[in-house]
Structures are given as C-alpha cells and as structure tokens.
Amino acid sequence: MTTHERTAELAAAIEAVSRAAQVTQAVQRELVTADTLTKKDRSPVTVADFASQAVVCETLQRHFANDPVVGEEDAAELRDEANEPLRASVVEHVQRALADIAPATEAQVLSWIDRGHAEGGAKGRFWTLDPIDGTKGFLRGEQYAIALALIEDGEIVFGALGCPNLPSPADEGEGLLIVASRGDGTWMTPLIFEGESELQPVHVSDIAAAADANFCESVESGHSDQDQSVQIAKKLGITAEPVRMDSQAKYATVAGGSAAIYLRLPTRPGYREKIWDHAAGVIAVEEAGGKVTDVAGKPLEFGHGRQLEANRGVIATNGRIHDAVVAAVRDVLES
Numbered sequence: 001m002t003t004h005e006r007t008a009e010l011a012a013a014i015e016a017v018s019r020a021a022q023v024t025q026a027v028q029r030e031l032v033t034a035d036t037l038t039k040k041d042r043s044p045v046t047v048a049d050f051a052s053q054a055v056v057c058e059t060l061q062r063h064f065a066n067d068p069v070v071g072e073e074d075a076a077e078l079r080d081e082a083n084e085p086l087r088a089s090v091v092e093h094v095q096r097a098l099a100d101i102a103p104a105t106e107a108q109v110l111s112w113i114d115r116g117h118a119e120g121g122a123k124g125r126f127w128t129l130d131p132i133d134g135t136k137g138f139l140r141g142e143q144y145a146i147a148l149a150l151i152e153d154g155e156i157v158f159g160a161l162g163c164p165n166l167p168s169p170a171d172e173g174e175g176l177l178i179v180a181s182r183g184d185g186t187w188m189t190p191l192i193f194e195g196e197s198e199l200q201p202v203h204v205s206d207i208a209a210a211a212d213a214n215f216c217e218s219v220e221s222g223h224s225d226q227d228q229s230v231q232i233a234k235k236l237g238i239t240a241e242p243v244r245m246d247s248q249a250k251y252a253t254v255a256g257g258s259a260a261i262y263l264r265l266p267t268r269p270g271y272r273e274k275i276w277d278h279a280a281g282v283i284a285v286e287e288a289g290g291k292v293t294d295v296a297g298k299p300l301e302f303g304h305g306r307q308l309e310a311n312r313g314v315i316a317t318n319g320r321i322h323d324a325v326v327a328a329v330r331d332v333l334e335s
C-alpha cells in the first residue's frame with residue numbers, strides 16, 4: 001500500500017496521531033523536568049493526556065462528524081474551578097497543535113475532550129483512544145504510545161499506534177508510527193516527519209521455536225505478574241532476559257519482530273483490561289502475521305463496552321509459537 005491508496009479512515013487516523021504526538025513531545029520538552037519523578041508530580045502527563053485527546057477528537061470530528069469515540073479521559077476534572085491553571089495549559093497546547101486549522105476556544109477544547117465519552121458495544125462503528133498509554137513511561141522519558149483504533153460491529157478494522165520514543169524507520173524523522181488495516185497488513189513510517197514518507201511493511205519474527213524467543217512485558221509489576229513470567233519463560237526454554245517496556249510499544253515490538261512474545265499476566269482477579277489499552281496494538285500484531293489471545297487462548301472481544309469483559313490477560317506472539325506459549329501459561333497459572 002502506498003500513501004495515495006490509504007483509505008479516508010487511515011489518513012484521518014494518521015493525521016490525528018501525528019498531531020497528538022506533536023503535543024506530547026512539546027509537553028515532554030517544556031514541562032517534564034528532572035524533578036517531575038522525584039516530586040511525584042503527575043501534572044505534565046495530565047496536561048498531555050487531555051490535550052492529546054482533544055487534538056485526536058477534533059481531527060476525527062472534522063473527518064467523520066458522527067463517529068463516537070471511546071476515550072480514556074473526559075473533561076469533568078478540567079471544568080473544576082480549582083483547575084484553572086491546568087485547563088489553561090491544556091488549551092494552550094491544543095491551540096498550538098491545531099494552529100493551521102482554526103483558533104480553538106476553551107469551550108471547544110473541553111467539548112472535544114468530552115467526545116471521548118462513548119460506551120462502545122457490539123453493534124455499529126466507533127473509535128477507541130488512549131491519548132497517552134504508558135503514563136509512567138511518559139514521565140520517565142521512556143516508552144509511551146498514542147493509541148487509536150476503529151471498531152466496527154465488535155471487530156477492530158484499523159489501528160494507528162504512535163510511539164514517539166521508539167526508533168524511527170531508516171532513522172528518518174522522529175519516533176515510529178505503526179498503522180494496520182484489516183486484511184491489508186501492518187505498515188510503519190516515521191511519526192514526526194516533514195513531507196511525504198512511504199509506508200513500509202511490518203512483519204512479525206519468523207522464529208519457529210519458543211526457546212529462541214525474546215519476550216516483553218510491563219515495567220510495572222502491578223500490571224503483569226513478573227514472577228509467573230519467569231516460570232513461563234523457563235518452561236519454554238527461553239534464556240533471554242525479558243524486555244520490559246511501558247505501553248503498547250510492546251505490541252509494536254512484537255509486530256516488528258524484535259520480540260516474539262508479549263505476556264500480560266493478570267495480577268488482580270477483579271481487574272478488567274480497557275479496550276483502548278489493546279485495540280491498536282492487537283490489529284498491528286495480527287496484520288503483521290502474529291496472533292493475540294487472552295491467557296486462556298481465547299480471542300479478545302472488543303464488543304462488550306469500554307472493557308474486555310470476556311477476557312483475562314493477554315498473550316501476543318508471532319503466531320507460529322502461540323499454542324506452545326498458551327500451553328506454558330496455562331500450566332503455570334494452574335500450578
């Protein structure tokens with residue numbers, strides 16, 4: 001697929017994610033300091049989260065006025081009188097990112113953020129958005145992603161995953177943008193790039209034995225059980241150390257073949273995964289030739305509202321080793 005053959009949806013998703021990345025990069029440059037982590041100050045990621053959601057929702061509304069969005073954020077907190085400085089900072093960043101479109105008012109910015117309130121479900125078409133996935137990675141200056149996917153009748157049909165801190169293809173531009181279209185494949189291009197750049201195809205690793213795999217998992221041990229992943233790796237004969245990274249950059253890494261496994265092992269019985277934490281990454285891996293299921297080996301179901309109500313945990317692989325990984329996960333979780 002070349003750039004001029006993109007569908008309208010793919011072009012809109014690319015525009016939305018690229019604009020949002022300009023915002024998150026600007027916030028990172030201007031607001032994240034050495035003190036941010038030591039002072040446990042989350043305000044930079046809060047500004048970037050709201051501004052990113054506003055910019056993506058504005059872009060989607062301009063291209064597809066009637067499409068609902070299931071987004072992680074809403075503007076209730078921002079409307080609070082006490083949050084005037086935060087609100088002003090969000091509005092300023094959105095205005096800069098949309099300067100070539102129209103001057104944005106504060107009311108418009110809040111209304112764009114609130115467009116993310118949709119509930120999703122099994123019928124019809126909606127977008128799902130994580131404006132900054134891997135908020136902790138963002139604050140540490142490590143991996144994070146802007147994740148946008150289109151779901152029709154419960155099936156993911158498009159995904160765009162912007163990873164500002166993954167290496168850019170061919171060292172052009174900045175960051176990595178992965179796009180996937182159902183039945184058409186997965187493609188990559190620099191995320192921030194002046195001018196036209198071609199999409200290049202992305203394929204999963206072709207290893208046939210799980211023992212040869214690199215696997216990736218969350219940095220946060222509260223999001224995926226790292227003791228169990230050690231046991232699973234041992235069972236599969238994997239000797240490589242796990243690659244720990246924040247956000248759906250893990251799906252991008254499996255899609256691109258640098259790792260053959262992404263394990264997300266439930267840590268709390270009551271936790272339900274959120275659809276925006278997975279949809280864009282799942283289609284990227286599947287269309288690159290890989291496979292994604294939950295820890296029981298069942299496909300992820302995106303038609304149950306804002307959460308993956310029917311699934312626990314995630315296993316993403318290059319496909320060839322999927323059954324072996326699911327079997328090892330089952331053994332360890334049952335023991």
Ligand SMILES: Nc1ncnc2c1ncn2[C@@H]1O[C@H](COP(=O)(O)OS(=O)(=O)O)[C@@H](OP(=O)(O)O)[C@H]1O
Nearest residue numbers: 132133134135136137218219220222223246247271
């Ligand atoms: N208990 C539990 N189990 C599983 N997942 C959880 C849990 N709690 C939170 N979250 C979600 O994890 C998202 C962060 O993704 P990762 O775990 O891949 O990255 S990281 O290691 O936290 O950096 C994170 O997304 P962001 O909030 O967008 O960063 C959360 O939606």
Ligand SMILES: [Mg+2]
Nearest residue numbers: 130133134277
């Ligand atoms: Mg997230």
